[in-house]
Amino acid sequence: MEYVLFVAILLAITASIAGSLNLSMGLGGIPLLGHFAFPLVGAYVIALSSARLGLPSLLGLCLAPWVGALAAILFLWPCSNLNPERVALATIAIALLMQSVLDNWTQVTNGPYGIDNVPSLAFGGSPLTNNAIAAFTYALLTILGLNRIRHSQFGRLLTAHRDNPLLLAFWGRRSSVLVSRAVLLSAAWAAIGGALYATFIGYVSPNSYTFNSLLLVVVMVFLGGRGTLWGPALGATVVTLLFEMMRFLGLPSSISAQIQLILCGIILLALVVVRPHGILGRRLQS
Amino acid sequence: MLELEIIDLIIRRGESTVVGKLNLKVTKGERVGVFGANGSGKTTLLDAICRQVHFSAGKIYWQGRPLANMSTVQVARLGVARSFQFPQILPNLTVLENLISANTPISKDGIFRALFFRSPPEAEPRSQAYLARCGLGIYARDLAGTLSFGQRRLLEIGCVLARRPQLVLLDEPSAGLSDEAKRHVSSAIGEMTMKRVPMIIVEHDLNFLAQHCDVIYQLEDGQLVKQQGY
Numbered sequence: 001m002e003y004v005l006f007v008a009i010l011l012a013i014t015a016s017i018a019g020s021l022n023l024s025m026g027l028g029g030i031p032l033l034g035h036f037a038f039p040l041v042g043a044y045v046i047a048l049s050s051a052r053l054g055l056p057s058l059l060g061l062c063l064a065p066w067v068g069a070l071a072a073i074l075f076l077w078p079c080s081n082l083n084p085e086r087v088a089l090a091t092i093a094i095a096l097l098m099q100s101v102l103d104n105w106t107q108v109t110n111g112p113y114g115i116d117n118v119p120s121l122a123f124g125g126s127p128l129t130n131n132a133i134a135a136f137t138y139a140l141l142t143i144l145g146l147n148r149i150r151h152s153q154f155g156r157l158l159t160a161h162r163d164n165p166l167l168l169a170f171w172g173r174r175s176s177v178l179v180s181r182a183v184l185l186s187a188a189w190a191a192i193g194g195a196l197y198a199t200f201i202g203y204v205s206p207n208s209y210t211f212n213s214l215l216l217v218v219v220m221v222f223l224g225g226r227g228t229l230w231g232p233a234l235g236a237t238v239v240t241l242l243f244e245m246m247r248f249l250g251l252p253s254s255i256s257a258q259i260q261l262i263l264c265g266i267i268l269l270a271l272v273v274v275r276p277h278g279i280l281g282r283r284l285q286s
Numbered sequence: 287m288l289e290l291e292i293i294d295l296i297i298r299r300g301e302s303t304v305v306g307k308l309n310l311k312v313t314k315g316e317r318v319g320v321f322g323a324n325g326s327g328k329t330t331l332l333d334a335i336c337r338q339v340h341f342s343a344g345k346i347y348w349q350g351r352p353l354a355n356m357s358t359v360q361v362a363r364l365g366v367a368r369s370f371q372f373p374q375i376l377p378n379l380t381v382l383e384n385l386i387s388a389n390t391p392i393s394k395d396g397i398f399r400a401l402f403f404r405s406p407p408e409a410e411p412r413s414q415a416y417l418a419r420c421g422l423g424i425y426a427r428d429l430a431g432t433l434s435f436g437q438r439r440l441l442e443i444g445c446v447l448a449r450r451p452q453l454v455l456l457d458e459p460s461a462g463l464s465d466e467a468k469r470h471v472s473s474a475i476g477e478m479t480m481k482r483v484p485m486i487i488v489e490h491d492l493n494f495l496a497q498h499c500d501v502i503y504q505l506e507d508g509q510l511v512k513q514q515g516y
Contacts, residue, residue: 145401152400156387160376167374170336171388171449172362173395181397227378282429 007244009132009200012139013193015236018220019142020189026226028182029162030079031088034095036214038187039194041071043204046195047115057119061195068191069184079183080176103206114205118198131200138196147229158182219264222271225281287314289484295344297330304330306508315482319499321489326505328488332455336368337361365452373438377431381422381441384430385413388445416444420470436467443474454478454485460494
């Protein structure tokens with residue numbers, strides 16, 4: 001039972017992080033490939049504030065989205081560019097730089113060894129129950145928030161930015177303002193996910209969220225259907241269950257990690273060929 | 287009252303001059319028609335007013351304000367709305383959502399409003415009414431990308447109307463349309479005429495211009511030549 005709950009918590013956190021990427025990449029079409037930096041920042045905020053400074057973990061959880069959004073300011077300049085290749089490359093570069101800082105600033109972050117003994121969230125119940133409540137609430141709020149955004153003027157304009165940015169200008173809207181808002185919200189939301197992950201696992205290192213983690217999240221978003229409400233959650237469920245089932249094959253962890261990456265590649269390739277708009281997505285109109 | 291004034295406008299593209307020392311005055315409620323051969327610079331003239339192209343020399347004033355140093359966004363915020371030769375819509379939003387998006391004021395674009403408030407319902411009846419008038423009512427919940435060319439044109443003009451424009455620039459609004467669709471476009475132009483919105487209509491169809499415009503110019507060698515008898 002504990003194992004099922006463990007997987008469900010991980011799934012809720014991962015699906016919500018995928019939801020945050022869905023906001024910027026799915027709805028807004030912003031190729032924010034440096035997105036993996038935001039959960040990492042959130043995880044470090046809670047780890048440093050609670051494990052190092054001894055502050056309550058709930059306070060760290062509240063701080064995480066703000067620091068995540070602050071970190072996202074670095075991404076705003078490249079993201080306001082309409083050239084997708086530049087945005088993708090520049091955001092990866094910034095995220096890798098941030099990861100490198102966490103890796104090398106050993107006095108504060110303990111470098112590649114990371115920070116352990118990150119306390120669990122404390123509000124009554126057992127640590128597992130607390131984490132479950134926090135993760136499921138986070139997932140629920142992700143779905144509710146995404147639903148609101150999709151049907152709001154902000155969401156419609158984000159779609160407009162993805163499909164016809166020139167028209168936005170003729171409607172008197174600045175793409176850069178719209179993109180900034182989407183990236184800041186996406187970053188803040190992903191940082192909460194990272195913080196919840198750190199309190200759940202109790203440990204964070206620069207390798208907790210890497211470019212490979214982002215690939216996994218991208219696979220989830222595209223598998224479920226980018227820009228859709230339930231797509232990322234469905235994608236996260238399929239991928240997480242697939243990977244969890246691999247545990248029962250009894251393979252050594254080094255080999256199963258490689259197989260996971262290969263599986264991601266196969267899923268992405270299959271998607272491109274068979275169903276480019278994902279399971280729940282509809283074919284985009286041009 | 288003078289609304290739009292173009293003085294000695296010159297637009298060069300590479301070595302060639304697309305628009306040369308062009309002058310134009312548009313007063314309140316006036317409907318100006320421009321026709322000319324393909325490549326004569328009709329669309330470029332509209333692009334220049336919207337600040338989509340850089341002009342080499344000359345001045346454009348809208349309600350006394352120079353547009354030279356403004357961006358497309360700033361010009362649009364002054365109330366300049368336009369349609370395009372190829373209808374520009376949001377294909378992955380529904381027909382109704384396209385109109386609502388164009389209709390909603392900029393002050394309601396924010397994230398806070400998106401997360402904590404429902405969309406303003408007042409935009410919907412207005413948009414529904416337009417859709418019903420132009421025969422798109424049954425497509426209100428369909429994706430705009432599934433519409434035919436003519437229907438996309440009507441939707442685009444609907445979005446122009448929805449923005450409550452101060453100046454309307456229409457680029458070949460009747461091109462490729464059936465007679466019925468042309469009637470809908472005419473009624474939209476009539477609606478703007480009633481509101482005394484000045485318009486510049488670029489067209490190949492001289493009859494269409496004669497029907498809707500107070501004055502017609504031919505764009506020839508980068509210059510506007512007034513057509514007598516219209």
